[in-house]
Amino acid sequence: MPEPTPSQWSLLPDEPDEPTAPDPLAQAASAALRSRDGHFYELTGQVNQPGEPQAGIAGRWQRFFEAGGAAGWQELSAKALRVQRRVLEDGASYNVHSDGPPLPGQDGQDGSPLARHWPLELLPMLIEPDEWRGIEAGIVQRARLLEAVMADTYGERRLLREGLLPASLVLAHPQYLRAMHGSQPPGGVHLHVLAFDLTRCADGHWWVVGQRTQAPSGLGYVLENRLIIAQQFPEAFRQMAVQRLAASYRDFIQTLTRLSPAGERSRVALLTPGPRNETYFEQAFLARYLGITLVEGADLTVRADKVYLKTLAGLERVHVLLRRVDDTWLDPLELRPESILGVPGLLQAARAGEVVIANVPGAGWLESPGLTAFWPAVAESLLGEELKLPAIQSWWCGEESAWVALRPRLAEFIVVPTFSASSTTEHFAPVVAAELNDGELHELAARIDANPTAYTLQARVKPTKQPVWTRGALEPRVAVLRVFALYGHDSDGQGGWKVLPGGLTRVAPRRDPLADAWLSIQRGSLSADTWVMTDGEVDPTTLLAQPLQATDLRDVHWTVTSRAAENLFWLGRYTERAENSARLARYVIEASVMVQRGAMPPPMLPLLDALARRHGLVGPDAPHAQDDPRGFERALLAALLPGSGANSVGWNLRALQGCGQALRERLSPETWRLIHEAAAHFEQHLRAVLDRPGAVPVTDVLNVLARADTHLAAITGAQTDRMTRDDGWRLLSIGRQIERLSFHAEVLAETFAQDLALTEDGFALLLGVFDSTITYRAQFQARREAPPLLHLLVHNTDNPRSLAWVARTMRERFAKLARHDPGWAADITAELPVPEAWPLAELAASGPVLVDRLRRAAAQAAELSSLISQRYFAHVIGAEQRVWQ
Secondary structure, eight states, rough: OOOGGGGGSSOOOOOOOOOOOHHHHHHHHHBOOOOOSEEEETTTTTTTTTOHHHHHHHHHEEEEEEHHHHHOOOOTTHHHHHHHHHHHTOOEEEEESSOOOOOTTTTOOGGEEEEEEEOOOOOOEEEEEHHHHHHHHHHHHHHHHHHHHHHHHHOOOHHTTTTSHHHHHTTTTTTTGGGGGGOGGGGOOOSSEEEEEEOOOSSOOOOEEEESSSSSSOHHHHHHHHHHHHHHHHHHHHHHHHSSHHHHHHHHHHHHHHHSGGGGGOOOOEEOOOOTSSSSHHHHHHHHHHHHHOGGGGGGEEEEEEEEEEETEEEEEEEEEEEEEOOGGSSSSSOOOOSSSSOOHHHHHHTTSSEEESSOTTTTTGGGGGGGHHHHHHHHHHOOOOOOOOOEEETTSSSSHHHHGGGGGGGGEEEEESSSSSSSSSOOOEGGGSSSSSHHHHHHHHHHHGGHHHHHHEEEEOOOOEEEEETTTTEEEEEEEEEEEEEEEEETOOOEEEEEESSSSEEEOOOOOOOOOOOOOOGGEEEEEEEESSOOOOOOOSOOOOOOGGGTTTTOOOOOBBHHHHHHHHHHHHHHHHHHHHHHHHHHHHHHHHHHTTSSSSSHHHHHHHHHHHSSSOOOOSOOTTOOHHHHHHHHHHSTTTTTTSSSSSHHHHHHHHHHHHTTGSSSSHHHHHHHHHHHHHHHHHHHHHTTSSOOOOOHHHHOOOHHHHHHHHHHHHHHHOOOOHHHHHHHHHHHHHHHHHHHHHHHHHHHHHHHHSSSSHHHHHHTTOOOOHHHHHHTTTTOOEEEEEEIIIIIOOOOOOOOHHHHHHHHHHHHHHTTTTHHHHHHHHHHHHHHGSOOHHHHHHHHHHHHHHHHHHHHHHHHHHHHHIISSOOOTTTTOOOOO
């Protein structure tokens, strides 16, 4: 019998061969869309020439795609989704002052900026070690040049005397600060951090597009980009030996402290313009990463030429300010008096050498594009060197010969403003003259003729193209690289400039063939991480938080700034005030309708009118309820909306939202969502009701108020149960109690003063406003008598709405807040009301005695608010208390 053949060994069909994994390089080559001719394309490392096929994948990109393998290529779309999800989780955003998709909780109304999600692209910019060394050398040279120019311009002014820099370009610039002339900064260093925008042109070399010298942005976004993108490509990041960033940040902060007279004990703070600034997220992120305090101008005060941080514990000395506030807004005493972003006296503190400001005030004029043509000669004069990095050609129209020669060729250039905006200079958005028709071009030339110093012409260039992963393809987009020069010290303690081995790459939002090297995140550009590869060892330094040990927590000092404390204080007050006004509005509207229908006696109208006016439910011009009940009701309904001129429910909800916005870092996402929804839903639903044609349905208005009351109750619960009981929370609670004590005392006093408290309707009004109707009925049934009413609303320390409970809670929490100064706290507490000690028989027997005590209690609550503001927020009393010298 013959042996069976292999095909007979099994009745099952043969298994197919294993499919070969797709080659990631072949996949990348097939997905690469053609770049426009004449532009350098980072993906291929070459410039496309007309009529020739696009070159293959450059070596660095080959290594990038090979590191991920076939699986890595197939996961690119999933990685892009993970990047966007991580951006959402981190809350990374960029505030824009135009229309666009906002973040949840942002509506962009009333001129407020919209918060867009940070537009992070998946693929990084890749830079080889050799070309980075060229960039690094050129940037260090330009940083040395700018430092020398600053020293000369604010010193002997040789460049101006010899005509190497035009005086009209320097001295006329709004950010040249005469107040700083002759001042010597600590350590003799004027500039500490600089940013340079670069792009690779058709010759394959990197060219300087612009520079930022006063308050460069982007260092925080560089970190955010790196933390997200490096996690998406861990193998490529490791195999390509991408240089890390942490050592540069560490050396930068250490150098700033060395320049300070306090040395290692220096307190470093980042001065931010506030949450409405475009880059507020990255400022907060950078401050957390560096372990420094994020402050606004209102957080700081200058005393005896020294800068202090206002905290609940007193004044803490600040020795170093890393600023993000522009020059002219830094000091309202010497610069723009309307500025609320700066610190009065800050320039004098800088001149006295008591604070290191990075960068020193007065560096903004170096950003002027009109200076570009003068830098080569200045470098020869000050450094004796030729510039290593070329810059895009520019011509300042203030030079008559240049403008006369170039006027006929205006269509070839980009027209950019010479100066920043001010009351004495003209500012405008860059204009691509080639996009103008003949009439517009003629009009532009006429404008330049009228004021040539305000205009600078820049040559058009063909910027590099960066691959962007979109819809399964690699699409070429114009890109600009921002690199940062940081002043630091080497191991020998010698100061010098170092370039951060990375940067912030900005990528055009569209595949636009006309895109120039003027890319702005504000106008919709994307962002990409920048990988600088090294042929040496990768620095292992990290500044990410290390696990805390028990010894680290033994004497931990948590700083609550006065600004945060003040916002918490008013968060409590506005929460209580909104709740009180919503509840009072409901009762006043219901009572007004009942009076008009004859179901309630007319004597209630003067009481309703007085309460509504006293608590902002109607404006001063509203008709009186007793004279025109219907007109009063219409005025009250209209005043519920914010912007009505009355501090009514809508106004209080919007104020609450503003405090919540300023405290986003201290509030849980759920609490912030409640605050936002309370304001947004109230306004949206109330407008829908009030805008209906015909008579306003009062029942629907009452439903909107009831829903707001429910939201506010949830906010109160979050504040009570979900916030840490630190001094900030105590201030929030004290603010609530001040508002509750004042409101309840005033309503009770007014009702007794008008002798309506014991009427059926007045009795019900009081119980309703105090939210104690059910409690009263459970204890005293239907009795309408003064003693039980006053016992529940004034004396009962178990009722959280009674004056006794509110006043006792306020006293106890104030005493704990002021525990560091028990003598002062005891003096203040002695002047606060103690309602449980008021004789009940005396209160019930004499209306005037009760009214007097109630109005005095409200006044005492207001006085406590004033004392808290003076002591903890403005620091105008107890100023000698300095806890950090």
